Each structure stands twice: as structure tokens, then as C-alpha cells.
Amino acid sequence: MQSLSDLVDSFHLYAVCETCQRQAKLDVETLINRLGGDTEVHKMRSKLKCRVCHTRTEDLRIVYVGKKDQEAIFQYRR
């Protein structure tokens, strides 16, 4: 099972509201701080709620964005 700590390095997590077609990026590090890194991603689904229309949604998208190490090369090299 995929847990939040598996996602933090290489993936972005998006919640999608089918009612108003809104897509919001979830901050994985914030979620880990609040729920713990061992939290399984599929368990997050029941906690999601759209901020705009307040509909509960279970639609999560996981997007691969690459390893954090590779970003760091660009961020920290001077």
C-alpha cells in the first residue's frame, strides 16, 4: 500500500471535485505533519471535502513529478 511518506519525494497529490470540476493540490508534507507519514493514501479519500461547494469527494489523483533530489540540484547550486 502506498503511504503518504512514499509520495512526498516524487509525487504530487490532487483532489478533484466532480461537482464543480475543481482541482486542488494537496500539500503532502502538511498531511504528513497532521496525519502521519504511515497514513495510507486510499484512507485519505474519505477525509476529502471540496472547499468551494462543500461536497465530499473521493477522487484523488497522484501525479509523478520526479525525485526531490533532482530538484535540489537546481535549487542549491550557485
Ligand SMILES: [Zn+2]
Ligand atoms: Zn466542489
